[in-house]
Amino acid sequence: MGSKRNSKTFILLFLGLLSAFGPFVMDMYLPTLPAMSGYFRTTSSMVQLGLTTSMAGLAAGQLFFGPLSDKYGRRPVLLVALMLFLLSTAGCIFSENILQFIALRFLQGVSGAGGVVLSRSIAADKYSARELAGVLAVIGGINGVATVAAPIAGSFLADASGWQGIFWSLFLLGTILLAGSFRMEESHPAGLRASVRWNDILRNFGLVLRNRQYLAYTLQYGFTMGVLFVNIASAPFIMQEHYGLSAMQFSLCFGANAIAMAIASTVAVKLPTMKDALHIGSNGMLWLSFAWLAALSQGCSFWIYETLVFALLSMAGITFTASNTLAMECERENAGVASALLGTAGFAVGGIMSPLVGLGNILFSTGTLFIFSSFLALLCTHYALSSQGFIRSHILEELRQAAKKISALPRQNSK
Numbered sequence: 001m002g003s004k005r006n007s008k009t010f011i012l013l014f015l016g017l018l019s020a021f022g023p024f025v026m027d028m029y030l031p032t033l034p035a036m037s038g039y040f041r042t043t044s045s046m047v048q049l050g051l052t053t054s055m056a057g058l059a060a061g062q063l064f065f066g067p068l069s070d071k072y073g074r075r076p077v078l079l080v081a082l083m084l085f086l087l088s089t090a091g092c093i094f095s096e097n098i099l100q101f102i103a104l105r106f107l108q109g110v111s112g113a114g115g116v117v118l119s120r121s122i123a124a125d126k127y128s129a130r131e132l133a134g135v136l137a138v139i140g141g142i143n144g145v146a147t148v149a150a151p152i153a154g155s156f157l158a159d160a161s162g163w164q165g166i167f168w169s170l171f172l173l174g175t176i177l178l179a180g181s182f183r184m185e186e187s188h189p190a191g192l193r194a195s196v197r198w199n200d201i202l203r204n205f206g207l208v209l210r211n212r213q214y215l216a217y218t219l220q221y222g223f224t225m226g227v228l229f230v231n232i233a234s235a236p237f238i239m240q241e242h243y244g245l246s247a248m249q250f251s252l253c254f255g256a257n258a259i260a261m262a263i264a265s266t267v268a269v270k271l272p273t274m275k276d277a278l279h280i281g282s283n284g285m286l287w288l289s290f291a292w293l294a295a296l297s298q299g300c301s302f303w304i305y306e307t308l309v310f311a312l313l314s315m316a317g318i319t320f321t322a323s324n325t326l327a328m329e330c331e332r333e334n335a336g337v338a339s340a341l342l343g344t345a346g347f348a349v350g351g352i353m354s355p356l357v358g359l360g361n362i363l364f365s366t367g368t369l370f371i372f373s374s375f376l377a378l379l380c381t382h383y384a385l386s387s388q389g390f391i392r393s394h395i396l397e398e399l400r401q402a403a404k405k406i407s408a409l410p411r412q413n414s415k
C-alpha cells in the first residue's frame with residue numbers, strides 16, 4: 001500500500017518542492033523592498049533586516065529540525081514545521097509594524113528550514129548509492145532553478161498584487177506541501193530512531209563532525225554555494241548596469257543560467273561515479289573562475305561573460321549533486337543531523353560571501369570571490385578524494401594509459 005501511495009514521481013515532486021522552500025522564502029520578496037519601506041514607513045535597511053533574519057532562520061532551523069527528525073521521525077516533524085510556516089507567513093501578511101515583520105520573518109525562515117533539511121533526509125532514508133544520486137540531482141536541480149526564479153516570480157506577483165500577494169503565494173505553497181505531508185509515509189522507522197535524550201543529539205553532532213570525509217564533502221558544498229550566492233548578488237548589477245540589459249533581458253539570462261545548473265545536476269549522475277563528478281566539477285569551477293576574471297578585466301563582450309557564467313554554474317550544478325550524495329552516504333545513520341549541517345554550511349558561506357560583492361569594483365570583487373570560493377571547494381575535494389585513494393588512482397590510471405600509448409609507438413613505426 002505504501003508503494004502505491006508514494007510513487008517515485010510523487011516523492012521527487014514533493015521533495016523538490018520542499019527543497020525550494022529556502023530560496024522562495026529568502027528571495028521572493030526582493031523586488032518589493034522599496035514598496036515595503038513606504039508601507040511600514042521605515043528605512044530600506046530596516047526592511048532588508050527581514051532578509052537577514054530569514055537567512056539566519058533558514059540556517060538555524062536546519063540544525064533544529066534535522067536532529068528532531070532523527071529522534072521523532074520525518075513526518076511528524078515536517079507537519080509541525082509546515083504548520084508553523086503557515087502561521088508565521090500569515091503573521092508577516094498582517095504585521096502592524098516593521099519589528100513584528102522582522103521577527104516573523106525569522107520564524108518563517110526557521111520553519112521553512114524544516115522542508116529544506118527533511119528533503120535530503122527523506123531521500124537518504126529511501127534511496128542509496130546511484131539511485132540516491134539521481135534523486136538528489138532532481139532535488140538539486142529544482143532548488144537551483146528556485147534560487148534564481150524566486151526574485152523573477154516575485155517581480156511578476158508584486159506588479160499584480162503587491163508584497164502581500166507574494167506572501168499569500170508562499171502561504172499557498174505551504175498549504176499544498178502540508179497536504180502532501182499527510183500523504184507522505186514515514187521514511188524513518190521507529191526502530192532506527194535515535195534516543196530522545198538531548199545528550200544523544202549533541203553526541204550525534206559530535207560523531208558526524210568527527211567524520212572527516214563527511215566534513216570535507218560538506219565544506220565543498222558550502223564553498224560551491226558561495227560561488228552561487230556571489231553570482232546571485234552580482235549578476236543584476238553586472239548585467240543591467242555594466243552591460244545595459246533591460247529587466248526582461250536580465251530575467252531571461254538569469255533563468256537560462258538556472259536551467260544550465262539544473263541540467264548539469266542531472267548530468268552528474270551519468271558520469272562513472274560521484275567522485276568523478278566532484279573531481280570534474282571542482283576543477284572546472286576554478287579554471288572557469290580564472291577565465292571569468294581575466295575576460296572581464298579585458299572588457300569582454302556580454303556574450304563571453306554569459307558563456308562563462310553559464311559554464312561556471314554548470315560545473316557548480318555537477319558538484320552540488322556529487323557533494324550532497326557523497327556527504328549523505330557517509331552519514332546515513334544520522335541523516336537528519338548530516339542534512340542539517342550540510343544545509344547550514346551552504347547558507348552560512350553564501351550569507352558571508354554575498355555582501356562582499358559590493359566591496360570596491362564589482363567586477364574585480366566578483367571574480368576574486370569566484371576564485372576564492374572555487375579554490376577552497378577544490379581543496380576540500382582533493383582532501384576528501386585523496387584520503388580515499390581516488391586522486392592517486394586517477395593519476396596512476398592516466399599514467400598507465402599514457403605509457404600504453406608510448407609503448408605502442410615503436411611497434412607502429414616498425415610496421
